[in-house]
Amino acid sequence: xxxxFIVLTTLLAVAVLLPVSYVTADLYFDMTRASESxxxxxxxxxxxxxxxxxxxxxxxSESKTYxxxxxxxxxxxxxxxxxxxxxxxxxxxxxxxxxxxxxxxDANWLDGPRNIAFFGNxxxxxxxxxxxxxxxxxxxxxxxxxxxVATFNFSASSERVYFLANYTEQDGTVPKVGFQPNIFKxxxxxxxxxxxxxxxxLDGPWDVATWVNSTSNTIEPATYAIVTAFNDDGVTxxxxxxxxxxxxxxxxxxxxxxxxxxxxxxxxxxxxxxxxGVSTYYIQQSAGGPELPYAIITAFNDDGFQILDLxxxxxxxxxxxxxxxxxxxxARGGVHAAAxxxxxxxxxEGFNLLDGAIDVATWNTTNTxxxxxxxxxxxxxxxxLDLxxxxxRMFEKQLSNTSGAYGINWNITSPSAVTVFETDTNxxxxxxxxxxxxxxxxxxxxxxxxxxxxxxxxQPLTTIVSDGxxxxxxxxxxxxxxxxxxxxFYLAGVYxxxxxxxxxxxxxxxxxxxDKPSSGGASKICGYNYDCEAPSVSKSGGSIAINxxxxxxxxxxxxxxxTTAKVGQMVTVKANVxxxxxIYKSNLYFDFSGTSPDWNNANAAIKYTVSNGGxxxxxxxxxxxxxxxxxxxxxxxxxxxxxxxxxVMDTSHIAIQNIDDSTNYQLLYFKDALEVTGTPTQxxxxxxxxxxxxxxxxxxxxxxxxTAGWWASxxxxxxxxxxxxxxxxxxxxxxxxxxxxxxxxxGTSVPDxxxxTAGWWAxxxxxxGEFVNAIEHLVKTGTxxxx
Numbered sequence: 001x002x003x004x005f006i007v008l009t010t011l012l013a014v015a016v017l018l019p020v021s022y023v024t025a026d027l028y029f030d031m032t033r034a035s036e037s038x039x040x041x042x043x044x045x046x047x048x049x050x051x052x053x054x055x056x057x058x059x060x061s062e063s064k065t066y067x068x069x070x071x072x073x074x075x076x077x078x079x080x081x082x083x084x085x086x087x088x089x090x091x092x093x094x095x096x097x098x099x100x101x102x103x104x105x106d107a108n109w110l111d112g113p114r115n116i117a118f119f120g121n122x123x124x125x126x127x128x129x130x131x132x133x134x135x136x137x138x139x140x141x142x143x144x145x146x147x148x149v150a151t152f153n154f155s156a157s158s159e160r161v162y163f164l165a166n167y168t169e170q171d172g173t174v175p176k177v178g179f180q181p182n183i184f185k186x187x188x189x190x191x192x193x194x195x196x197x198x199x200x201x202l203d204g205p206w207d208v209a210t211w212v213n214s215t216s217n218t219i220e221p222a223t224y225a226i227v228t229a230f231n232d233d234g235v236t237x238x239x240x241x242x243x244x245x246x247x248x249x250x251x252x253x254x255x256x257x258x259x260x261x262x263x264x265x266x267x268x269x270x271x272x273x274x275x276x277g278v279s280t281y282y283i284q285q286s287a288g289g290p291e292l293p294y295a296i297i298t299a300f301n302d303d304g305f306q307i308l309d310l311x312x313x314x315x316x317x318x319x320x321x322x323x324x325x326x327x328x329x330x331a332r333g334g335v336h337a338a339a340x341x342x343x344x345x346x347x348x349e350g351f352n353l354l355d356g357a358i359d360v361a362t363w364n365t366t367n368t369x370x371x372x373x374x375x376x377x378x379x380x381x382x383x384x385l386d387l388x389x390x391x392x393r394m395f396e397k398q399l400s401n402t403s404g405a406y407g408i409n410w411n412i413t414s415p416s417a418v419t420v421f422e423t424d425t426n427x428x429x430x431x432x433x434x435x436x437x438x439x440x441x442x443x444x445x446x447x448x449x450x451x452x453x454x455x456x457x458x459q460p461l462t463t464i465v466s467d468g469x470x471x472x473x474x475x476x477x478x479x480x481x482x483x484x485x486x487x488x489f490y491l492a493g494v495y496x497x498x499x500x501x502x503x504x505x506x507x508x509x510x511x512x513x514x515d516k517p518s519s520g521g522a523s524k525i526c527g528y529n530y531d532c533e534a535p536s537v538s539k540s541g542g543s544i545a546i547n548x549x550x551x552x553x554x555x556x557x558x559x560x561x562x563t564t565a566k567v568g569q570m571v572t573v574k575a576n577v578x579x580x581x582x583i584y585k586s587n588l589y590f591d592f593s594g595t596s597p598d599w600n601n602a603n604a605a606i607k608y609t610v611s612n613g614g615x616x617x618x619x620x621x622x623x624x625x626x627x628x629x630x631x632x633x634x635x636x637x638x639x640x641x642x643x644x645x646x647x648v649m650d651t652s653h654i655a656i657q658n659i660d661d662s663t664n665y666q667l668l669y670f671k672d673a674l675e676v677t678g679t680p681t682q683x684x685x686x687x688x689x690x691x692x693x694x695x696x697x698x699x700x701x702x703x704x705x706x707t708a709g710w711w712a713s714x715x716x717x718x719x720x721x722x723x724x725x726x727x728x729x730x731x732x733x734x735x736x737x738x739x740x741x742x743x744x745x746x747g748t749s750v751p752d753x754x755x756x757t758a759g760w761w762a763x764x765x766x767x768x769g770e771f772v773n774a775i776e777h778l779v780k781t782g783t784x785x786x787x
Contacts, residue, residue: 028513029461029512030514031447031462031464031510031511032475032510034085034086034509035086035087035088036477037080037507037508038504038506039051039074039505039506040505044089044090045090045507046076046090046093047077049072050073050502051506051507052070052113052114052115052502053070053114053116054067054068054069054070054486054487055067055139055487056082056487057118059154064083065081065082065489065491066081066091067080067082067487068080068139069507070113070115070116071113071505072113075113076093076094076110077110077113078093079091079154082496083491085491085496085509092161094161095109109163110141110150111143112146113141114143114144114206115142115485116139117140117210117225118138118154119138119139119223119225120155137154137155138240139154140152140227140240141208142206143205144205144206146168147204147205148167148168148205149202149205149225150165150166151166164243165243167238201233203229205230206228206277207275207359208226208228209225209226209280210240210280211223211224211226211280211310213311213313224237224250224313226280226308227278228275228278228297230274230275230300232254233275234252234254235252235253235275235297235308237249237310237335250314253308254272270306271343271345272297273302274299274300274302275298275306276298276357276359277297277358277417278296278298278360279295279296279372280293280294281295281296281364281387282294282364283388284368293310294387295310296372298360302357303347303355303357303376304343304351305357307337307338307343307394309335310335312334312335314334338390340393344394346379351398353376353381354374355377356379357374359374359375360372360373360375360418361373362420363452365428368388369388370387371386371387371428371452372385373418373420373450374418375412375416375432376415377414377415380414380415382432382458384398384452384455384456414434414435416433416434416435416483418431418486419486419488421495423495427453429450429451430452430458433446433483433484433485434447435482445480446480447483449463453556454598456596456598457598466479466480466501479504479506479508480499481502482501482504483502484500485499488512494511494513495512495513496509496511497510498510533664534658534660534664535578535660535665535666536658537577537656537666538553540578540636541576541578541636542577543575544573544668544670546654546674547563547571547572548574556669557671558668558669559670559672560670560671560672562651562673562675564675565675566676567648567676567677567753568644568753569645569766569773569774570643570644571644572640572641573588573640573654574638575638576636577636577637579658579664583610583632583637583639583660583661584609584611585607585609585610585657586607586630586657586659587608587657588607588656589605589654590602590653590674591603593650597655599667603620603621604619604620604621604624605617606626608630608641610637611661613628615627621649622646623647624647624649625646626641626642628641628642645676647678648678649674649675651674651675652672652674652675654669654674655668700768701727703724705762707723708724708759709758709762709763712756712758721758725775754774757770757771757774
């Protein structure tokens with residue numbers, strides 16, 4: 001059995017989930033296998049034993065896309081041409097034990113390679129000193145076993161991989177030959193109980209990320225790398241200005257040495273015990289100002305994460321100083337905690353799904369809107385964070401968290417890695433790889449996609465499970481056991497993911513989107529002879545309105561002018577839904593509020609099944625009754641939700657979801673769109689199309705109005721009032737197929753709000769049309785029984 005240092009996991013029950021599919025924007029997400037390449041089996045692949053990290057880059061001068069896969073047990077790096085994802089080609093394999101296919105000498109630079117990050121620039125006039133004239137794409141690899149990092153040049157990928165330099169933890173004890181004395185410094189920084197002078201924290205380097213710093217006080221601008229050291233409980237910052245000649249340590253930071261304590265309560269304890277994943281990002285804190293760099297790091301042993309300010313990476317602390325945060329009056333610069341509350345741990349301050357936090361990815365929708373997603377292995381979970389304000393208290397910035405099986409669509413059992421990619425403008429999707437549970441050889445690893453369009457309400461897209469999981473094309477996934485790393489790429493309108501398997505010694509290329517299959521067979525192609533588009537109220541005549549007031553439908557979230565209705569007053573929400581396929585269901589959600597609208601929080605819903613006319617009412621606060629009408633003309637289906645409010649409702653968002661018979665759907669939100677108050681006004685719904693069903697000549701006689709007033713004041717009985725209703729029905733002033741009303745009254749007492757409505761009409765506070773609407777609604781919903 002393989003040595004399993006690399007897997008950090010607990011044994012939990014396996015949840016086997018069925019693959020599902022999802023349409024977002026113009027993409028259909030349904031994973032299929034593009035290719036599987038296994039060590040010693042697939043031609044040319046000889047360095048994937050214990051496959052660990054993977055990276056993707058595109059060589060602009062060659063118009064090709066490449067993957068770099070690391071073999072932890074082979075101590076090797078494999079360069080793979082994935083320009084044709086169905087037929088990846090291994091171009092070069094180098095490492096500790098072999099001479100590369102195109103690398104001429106024995107490469108002793110890799111020992112337990114774990115992860116890789118790329119850096120460089122897109123021109124030949126690079127400031128970096130490389131072994132070739134071209135430096136567009138450089139890479140830095142972490143070596144867990146040899147406590148080191150190594151750099152490589154991938155710029156001439158079709159020719160060979162060039163080794164540039166390496167740096168080991170032992171290099172920190174004495175200056176390397178050719179060191180730069182003005183920036184190479186000595187500092188006790190290896191741990192709280194160790195006294196050896198070290199220049200780096202590199203015991204068990206796990207992950208690496210790079211950034212370009214325009215705020216460095218030493219070299220401007222410069223490219224830096226941050227490396228997490230699992231066994232050292234710290235990070236090391238490398239200046240990558242000369243990646244071929246000398247890797248110098250800009251500074252390092254460790255959990256015990258640099259964190260605060262009882263004697264320094266205003267300096268936060270760093271959460272860096274067992275650091276694993278790291279992601280860098282930038283925040284523009286003022287208009288026209290520079291974008292400042294930050295890093296978020298997952299701490300597996302601390303069950304949490306730490307955010308660091310990277311804007312001054314060249315300033316070392318004095319021996320014994322603590323890594324303060326900006327604003328504490330004591331920080332001396334250098335890499336430090338972003339703020340006093342820039343970290344979090346499991347089961348503290350609202351965070352309860354961070355046990356075994358192992359990886360993190362970040363994305364941004366604007367220069368100032370930044371987000372992060374943390375996956376936690378022991379909690380089988382992920383947490384979404386708002387990172388836009390680095391000075392914020394992080395426990396106030398948890399947007400959402402999800403664990404285990406969410407409905408039938410999640411499979412995030414023991415997640416190992418996460419990445420985020422953009423599908424269209426400001427629309428992001430997370431890809432999560434898991435290494436499953438159970439014995440190493442039988443782990444039901446998986447890959448899941450998560451829609452992050454609304455960070456506070458992530459939605460499942462699709463999941464595929466290894467060893468039995470079948471893509472929509474019927475081809476199984478066989479080589480995903482103990483998935484370790486995942487990266488995505490885009491080619492010719494199609495998104496792909498590259499996933500490494502430690503147990504299967506393999507790399508799998510997964511196609512994430514494509515043509516939608518159908519029950520009619522593969523001859524039906526999405527967009528050609530088969531409708532794959534979601535229903536829409538945003539195009540081709542589609543619309544949505546409240547009481548004939550049209551709402552903006554241009555985005556997922558829409559601002560709306562608040563419509564104010566009264567108790568006892570009919571409200572009509574009308575949706576004109578466009579779809580070439582039949583509409584299967586239309587759901588209206590309301591009675592919910594909050595800064596981030598989420599239909600899951602709605603206390604009220606009307607769910608209408610178009611195919612059979614079925615209506616499901618959800619009314620947690622007992623504030624309404626409702627009916628639904630629909631009419632289809634061509635590709636437009638008009639759906640009217642007719643709501644009679646029986647109690648007040650605070651200002652509420654509304655959401656409408658329309659689903660067609662192919663399960664494509666559109667979900668839109670309208671912020672603060674509706675409120676219901678308890679005091680009637682002269683505002684009338686007479687002009688609402690289809691609501692007042694009186695004929696042009698039929699009017700309500702004065703004696704009926706008097707009867708309504710007498711009943712409202714208690715002068716006559718409910719039964720006498722019903723006689724007036726009976727007259728309105730017989731004269732067809734109220735539109736119903738029934739002919740008479742029960743002279744005994746209703747099966748149950750008429751609600752108080754109806755008596756109020758009658759009184760308001762008698763007093764002239766509401767119109768005749770509103771009164772007729774109310775009574776017609778009571779008849780149609782059975783509150784007044786017709787015989």
